[in-house]
Amino acid sequence: MDVVLFDWKLVFTQIPEILKAFPTTIELTIIATLIGYVLGLALALVKIHRVPVLRHIGAFYISFLRGTPILVQLYITYYGIPLILKYINLTHGTNYNINSIPAVFFAIVALGLNQSAFDSEVIRAAIESVDKGQLEAARALGMTGGQILRRVILPQSVVVAIPSLGNSLIQLIKGTSLAFTVAVVDLTAAGRILAGRNFRYFEAYCSLAIIYWILTIVLEQVFKRLERHFRIDEQAPAFEGKEAQRLTAVLESVRAEKAEVSAT
């Protein structure tokens, strides 16, 4: 009997089957990233503005999430949220159904919170890199705190933060592979299920390695593009095109109006 030690063809042919779980991995990644950015920004602002009380809670939160393995955090969420629900049901007489919570919810919460701890540091450093003079100028113009944040601080810190946020996203994509531990059928889980059927575990993990690797390479390229897009070129943009023509016309009419006013 022909014993096939390593079925290398299978490594490639089963990739489409595994990719059926791709939407789950992407869902996990995107939602956890968004949670990470929003909470991370909030944590960063709390730290920068030294908000009393919240600042200490934030520091504790970040320290905990950075100091414990993501796998442990996944299990804590997985077992902890039902416990909290049970407690609420007991004390408030409510009847929330624990089993109605989809498994993916636990994974999203755990990954999102974990992500926010790491992103908050990146975001804080990026925000603090915006020079104070510009902020004073914006305040002197009369812009509100929110306007300054949205129109001056964030656009400039995004440029600074992009490379690190890219790295953190790549870490996250790889981190989603742990979601199978809380019963989510992501890429890794799909690969394991396949292998459970044909006992080709080595091939399954080779397929998974290829998929994650390609994903990471694509993401790296996307972030490089983004970085280039946001960076202000060394060379001043040429004054040409439709916009330039329009502005030239406006300038001429402004000059004409001014000449008219001074003539009268």
Add this chain to the structure above:
Amino acid sequence: MSYIEIRGLSKRFGDTQVLDNLSLDIEKGDVVAVIGPSGTGKSTLLRSLNLLETPESGFLKIGEKEYNLTCRSGSDRRKIRLETEMVFQQFNLLKNRNTLENVTEGLITVKGLSKAEAERRALLELDRVGMSDRLFHYPRHLSGGQQQRVAIARALAMDPELLLLDEPTSALDPELVGEVLTAIKKVAAAGNTILLVTHEMNFVRNAATKVVFLEHGKVEAQGTPKEIFENADNPRLKQFLYKINFLDLVDYYI
């Protein structure tokens, strides 16, 4: 009664009384130059008027309007900020906005002008300071003098009652000082009211309508450039002018 009156302005940092119950009158169209030794509170005076510092006491009267500079409410503070505009020593243009956008930014977000209106105003002021030929340049593409002229246009476009200039040429290479001073002269000629801190004594002598000598947070002497530079009788003022080589040694000793 002057058009603009600053009354009872006091500001301390820790133990130092930087502004000490300071009062100052400014007429419409005046170019008031503030001179004085380093650390006497010239910047703090301008920054307090723009609420970049919050003074312990002080009133600002402009025409019929009177403001308490110690107010805390956000909307009151923004009202005061609309009356004055600041030009900084370090230009402080927004690095992620080009020349045109730097000027339209405040017009759109603060004054609520439409983009088209904002552009017309911006182009008018940029043209005045000779920067209408670099609309798409970002601050990193501009020399210090050019950046400062954009900053002046940005402040002017907001149509302030009082334009505050804090050492606008001090961060510039010597060959770039002239272009900025020329721009300021034009701005003054257009009827704007200006409060200017500078060490360019020749400019003060030529362009200022009034000179204020500040020391230890108080107005120690004030008058026309002629009164200040030629007929100074205040001993502290004389000492200062002597130190900056603006008074003859002989004169000082007489």
